[in-house]
Amino acid sequence: MNKLDTILVTSLLKEAGFALTDSVTDADVVLINTCSVRGHAEDRVISNLGHLKHIKKNKPQLTVAVIGCMAQRLGEQLLKHPAVDIVCGPAQLPQIADLIMQTIREKKKTLAVTEKIRQKVTSEQSQALEEFESIYDTEEQHLPGQAFVRAMHGCNNFCSYCVVPYVRGPEVSRPPQIIIEQIKRLAGRGIKLITLLGQTVNSYKYVNGEKTYCLAELLEMASDIDGIEWIRFVTSYPSEEFFDRICRAMADLPKVCKYLHIPAQSGSDKILLAMNRNYTSAQYLNLLDRARDIVPGISIAGDFIVGFSGETEQDFAATVNLVKKARYKNCFIFKYSPRPGTTADKRLEDNIPADVKKQRNIELLAVQEKISAELSTEFLGKTVKVLIEGLSKKPHLNTADGNKSPQLIARTADDRIVVFNGPAEMTGRFADVKITKTSPLTLFGELA
Ligand code: SAM
Numbered sequence: 001m002n003k004l005d006t007i008l009v010t011s012l013l014k015e016a017g018f019a020l021t022d023s024v025t026d027a028d029v030v031l032i033n034t035c036s037v038r039g040h041a042e043d044r045v046i047s048n049l050g051h052l053k054h055i056k057k058n059k060p061q062l063t064v065a066v067i068g069c070m071a072q073r074l075g076e077q078l079l080k081h082p083a084v085d086i087v088c089g090p091a092q093l094p095q096i097a098d099l100i101m102q103t104i105r106e107k108k109k110t111l112a113v114t115e116k117i118r119q120k121v122t123s124e125q126s127q128a129l130e131e132f133e134s135i136y137d138t139e140e141q142h143l144p145g146q147a148f149v150r151a152m153h154g155c156n157n158f159c160s161y162c163v164v165p166y167v168r169g170p171e172v173s174r175p176p177q178i179i180i181e182q183i184k185r186l187a188g189r190g191i192k193l194i195t196l197l198g199q200t201v202n203s204y205k206y207v208n209g210e211k212t213y214c215l216a217e218l219l220e221m222a223s224d225i226d227g228i229e230w231i232r233f234v235t236s237y238p239s240e241e242f243f244d245r246i247c248r249a250m251a252d253l254p255k256v257c258k259y260l261h262i263p264a265q266s267g268s269d270k271i272l273l274a275m276n277r278n279y280t281s282a283q284y285l286n287l288l289d290r291a292r293d294i295v296p297g298i299s300i301a302g303d304f305i306v307g308f309s310g311e312t313e314q315d316f317a318a319t320v321n322l323v324k325k326a327r328y329k330n331c332f333i334f335k336y337s338p339r340p341g342t343t344a345d346k347r348l349e350d351n352i353p354a355d356v357k358k359q360r361n362i363e364l365l366a367v368q369e370k371i372s373a374e375l376s377t378e379f380l381g382k383t384v385k386v387l388i389e390g391l392s393k394k395p396h397l398n399t400a401d402g403n404k405s406p407q408l409i410a411r412t413a414d415d416r417i418v419v420f421n422g423p424a425e426m427t428g429r430f431a432d433v434k435i436t437k438t439s440p441l442t443l444f445g446e447l448a
Pocket residue numbers: 037038161162163164198199200235236237263265303304305334335336337338339
């Protein structure tokens with residue numbers, strides 16, 4: 001979501017006549033797009049602002065804008081920071097160029113956040129957001145040939161630990177026709193892989209008169225677009241609604257990638273209840289079984305939070321147990337970070353010591369790594385279709401071709417990382433790669 005916002009803000013500023021620079025010392029304006037999901041992400045912003053405060057001593061005309069979730073969460077408080085000139089929440093991003101010009105012109109600090117974040121967005125706001133969405137400049141794409149498309153804004157789930165509903169506002173699904181038109185435009189500009197985004201993208205629901213559109217229909221409509229070859233969607237919430245229909249769309253529509261990112265967060269029913277996740281570990285595993293039944297070969301990824309308030313050794317053992325049963329392709333594992341304003345922060349004590357959180361994180365990662373390694377090995381000798389992302393950060397690791405061509409990094413439709421030697425010009429294109437070696441999270445191979 002943040003990567004998409006960064007692309008849109010960059011596109012908008014370019015259109016308004018700004019030029020990009022990678023160097024802070026060259027810049028007249030610095031924007032920091034922020035995340036509030038964990039304390040660590042916010043700490044890094046504060047540390048960057050400390051650095052910018054220093055730079056501003058010699059360059060007082062430098063304008064600094066903090067945008068995104070942290071801007072919405074802290075508002076006025078953040079504006080008091082000596083380095084900060086503009087604080088702009090996610091809903092105000094369409095105005096960012098004007099806000100910068102106004103701040104420079106009037107030489108005073110500017111605050112633009114939503115006052116009542118849980119209030120329904122007005123039709124003017126939603127029109128501004130739609131125009132902002134359509135500004136996507138494919139030159140700014142995060143990876144060649146790939147684009148993110150927002151299916152929905154916000155979240156209504158209020159998991160007790162999570163700040164998202166307080167900074168991104170209520171859940172709103174975008175009209176399907178607008179999404180489809182947007183994807184057609186992207187396809188016309190050479191985009192091959194679309195990733196539909198939503199905090200709970202599987203609950204996408206748009207009612208138009210008699211007709212209700214769900215994610216399965218959106219996938220079907222997007223599948224009909226010429227030029228688009230792969231369609232992914234993230235992130236899914238473990239809920240019954242639409243689940244089988246979405247799985248069937250994945251099984252039946254060849255362009256829809258057989259990949260499901262469906263966070264469990266914990267394997268303990270007691271902790272799931274405290275987290276306000278509306279399922280038990282048995283219900284969650286049942287969803288995975290159904291997904292695997294309906295979509296043979298599906299790869300599944302998960303998220304977990306370790307060290308949540310009150311998590312005993314027994315609760316953690318239940319999480320380990322669930323990870324073993326779920327057999328994820330990979331997992332994102334986070335140490336619980338209390339977020340101000342959330343129900344968990346207000347009502348529950350953050351009573352798991354930092355070293356225990358760290359130890360549980362390491363232990364769970366090790367359990368997952370063993371499973372990932374086993375699943376990766378199944379690819380040995382197989383040929384997989386990949387979309388090439390670009391040069392690998394560790395070039396020439398694979399010397400199979402005597403280092404004649406650089407090492408490329410690519411991904412399969414089901415989100416597996418593949419590394420092989422090939423011409424850099426293949427970036428943004430599809431290729432077939434024969435897998436010759438595997439590690440838990442990477443497949444190595446040769447161009448087939
Ligand atoms: N909407 C998605 C969902 O419900 O799974 C993901 C949203 S969140 C931005 C991404 C992940 O961050 C979550 O799945 C969760 O594992 C983690 N997360 C959220 N709040 C957290 C917190 N307070 N401390 C640690 N991890 C957190």
